[in-house]
Amino acid sequence: MANDQAHDTRTTVAEDRVAAAVSLSVAGVVATPAQGALTALERRFTSIRNFEGTVGLKATGADAFDGDQGQSTFTTEQVYSGTTAGRCFLRATDHHGGFGNWGGRFDFPNKLLQGDELFIRWRMYYPAGFKHYADQATTPGDRIKFMRVKSVTASGGNAGLLDLYWDRKNDLVQYKTIKEISPNQWKNVSTKAEFPHLFDQWVTYNVHYIASAVEGEGRGRFWRNGELMNDIQMQTLSSATDTLDWIYLFTYWNGDVPQAQHCYTDDWKITSDRNETVIDPVTGFPWIGV
Numbered sequence: 001m002a003n004d005q006a007h008d009t010r011t012t013v014a015e016d017r018v019a020a021a022v023s024l025s026v027a028g029v030v031a032t033p034a035q036g037a038l039t040a041l042e043r044r045f046t047s048i049r050n051f052e053g054t055v056g057l058k059a060t061g062a063d064a065f066d067g068d069q070g071q072s073t074f075t076t077e078q079v080y081s082g083t084t085a086g087r088c089f090l091r092a093t094d095h096h097g098g099f100g101n102w103g104g105r106f107d108f109p110n111k112l113l114q115g116d117e118l119f120i121r122w123r124m125y126y127p128a129g130f131k132h133y134a135d136q137a138t139t140p141g142d143r144i145k146f147m148r149v150k151s152v153t154a155s156g157g158n159a160g161l162l163d164l165y166w167d168r169k170n171d172l173v174q175y176k177t178i179k180e181i182s183p184n185q186w187k188n189v190s191t192k193a194e195f196p197h198l199f200d201q202w203v204t205y206n207v208h209y210i211a212s213a214v215e216g217e218g219r220g221r222f223w224r225n226g227e228l229m230n231d232i233q234m235q236t237l238s239s240a241t242d243t244l245d246w247i248y249l250f251t252y253w254n255g256d257v258p259q260a261q262h263c264y265t266d267d268w269k270i271t272s273d274r275n276e277t278v279i280d281p282v283t284g285f286p287w288i289g290v
């Protein structure tokens with residue numbers, strides 16, 4: 001099929017990957033509106049968070065995190081768009097998780113149900129020396145929870161999170177995705193060789209989820225800087241009656257903090273409405289775009 005990455009040598013042949021990513025910004029490569037709509041009309045929403053705010057104050061409000069922002073502030077140190085961005089800060093003393101100190105939460109205006117879909121595009125900046133892993137001496141093997149979609153049961157209980165992870169420092173895999181359930185459903189997204197961490201530059205991520213408790217119907221697609229990392233058939237809900245309710249950026253360091261450090265975030269777009277997306281000209285998949 002035309003939309004199958006396996007048949008698109010622009011993204012499956014290693015030497016074509018750089019050219020494919022570059023081609024997205026070349027004039028003449030025009031993305032067209034995405035076709036079809038999965039999310040029911042009454043559950044379509046779009047949320048923009050550009051982290052415009054008063055420098056030094058907590059990064060919370062209608063243009064930033066809705067809560068759990070902890071130590072996150074508005075800053076001009078690094079800015080992707082507008083005049084400020086969000087600065088996420090982690091203390092060396094934030095051991096054993098430090099929930100609520102790291103990153104923050106974006107609420108959805110409404111719950112998303114099985115069969116609905118979710119598109120997310122955001123920017124991150126990691127200064128040189130930033131460590132994407134837990135302290136290996138005290139908590140060997142711990143992966144870091146990066147971008148997390150909260151799942152809730154019909155009665156309001158915790159149904160586990162749908163997470164994008166940074167994998168272990170010494171693992172060949174770089175990004176992993178998991179649907180927390182019993183047992184957890186793990187999938188590899190990309191390797192360190194293909195997608196090494198980037199520093200002192202803005203990095204753009206795109207994710208597309210289709211919500212389903214059926215692995216063959218659920219979907220996770222992941223891009224970095226316009227390059228498709230993976231297109232995965234995956235279970236994105238634990239139960240067909242669960243919902244997707246909000247997003248965490250970090251919020252929890254999965255093990256001991258290796259050092260005091262910070263990174264930046266800006267220019268979030270979160271939508272369940274395919275009308276807010278276009279077709280990625282390289283893969284043929286719908287996305288928000290770079």
Ligand SMILES: [Ca+2]
Nearest residue numbers: 050081082084
């Ligand atoms: Ca901004």
